[in-house]
Amino acid sequence: MRIDSVNPPIAVFLTDEGDVHAIDDTCTHQDASLAAGWVEDCRVECPLHESTFSLLTGEVDQPPAKRGVRVHEVELEGDDVLVELSDKAPQLPPGVTL
């Protein structure tokens, strides 16, 4: 799901395997929400142009996106998901600013 109370927004995923991951929500190629993408084998495919990002490292596999996304640290406390935001600089697509 997309969390837009932080800037830039992040996407939190629950995979079929039951793991929770958090990455930046915005594709680095064009403004699209990765939370609307397809998750498989611990990667999310951008819903627009099929670049996929690793939920573990944030790296991108194929163009058109060329830069990876940030990965945020996740901790589970009971039913709560706690996310520690990365302190790296976000990689945002053209036209999207903080």
Place this chain on the structure above:
Amino acid sequence: MIIDQLNEPVPGSSLLSTPTGDAYTDPTIFEREQAEIFEKMWNCVMREDSLATAGEWKTITIGREEIIVVRTRKSGIRAYYNVCRHRGMRVCTSGEGKNKTLQCGYHAWTYALEGDLVAAPNLTSMPDVDRKEYGLKPVHVRTWLGYVWISLADDPPSFDETVLGEVKTRFGDVESIDNYGVENLKCGESKTYDVQANWKLIIENFMECYHCATIHPELTEVIPEFADGLASQRKNGEVHGASFGDDIQGFTVDGSSGVSSLPAIAPGQDRKYYAITVKPQVFINTVPDHVIIHRMFPVSESRTIVVCDWLFQPQVIDEGMEIANSVELFHRVNQQDFEACEQTQPSMSSKAYDHGGALVPSEHHIEEFHQWWAARLGGNVPVPA
């Protein structure tokens, strides 16, 4: 009143008149048929099992509209106009495929299989865009007999009355179509015929058997009573089970035995052929061991695509049993019928057919089809003066 005229035989004549030739050639009549018949009624478009897994889709033309039919993950089969809600480009640009989402190739507006708009460039900065309102525009879908049925009408006619009712009333309580278990059958063969003839010529041909002894030698061999000119379809929508000849073992091209009979057919159905028309574009034929279903897709006033499926019990197909002789019989009937229709179509614009043609008594029930057609178009159709 024009429709009444269609009813009245010429005094002292055995013949009823048909619509005049321009009913089969006039593009404006065809356009009215598209609008009032095919875009409003229920159309049988494809087999359910042709979309086997989630994400599989096909496009189909109904009337003047192109429709995407897709199997969703959780909501069964859905169908939408193949029109992007953004700037209108075709969302699916080939006849079939399998995708996780349906994405327009122009600006990448991306729709869930369930139709909602799920992604688009910069969509996150347009929070006022309603994902349902700007989802693909849905059309009505039903599944029955193992087929997907679609109506483009905003308020479609009752499926129970116009499709189920028509089929069940015609097959009658005893000789119910349910006995054939059509929805559990598997398609053993499918053939597509590109027929250069108006769709009404094809329906009229299917409704009568006055031509059978002349153009269908194999069929008349299997069902000798067809030589009397009376078809399985009769007046008032009644259906007559036409009996196999005494020395005929099965509904095959040479009268040899077919495969084992469908398990639940009634004793009266075990050596008979039944045929019905489900207006506007379906023919259902049943014999003891298989079911043949025709679907018509009118392309223009002089061209109609007909898809014919031969359905058998699943084990017949899975075990590779011999069905070639069964398929060949109706394939020949189809070829013979469609050739006759194609040889008829050019005459529809002839001066000699200005006043239309004639229906002999064994064809008089085709009048019911003409009346239905005229009523659907709201009258004002070409009939003899």
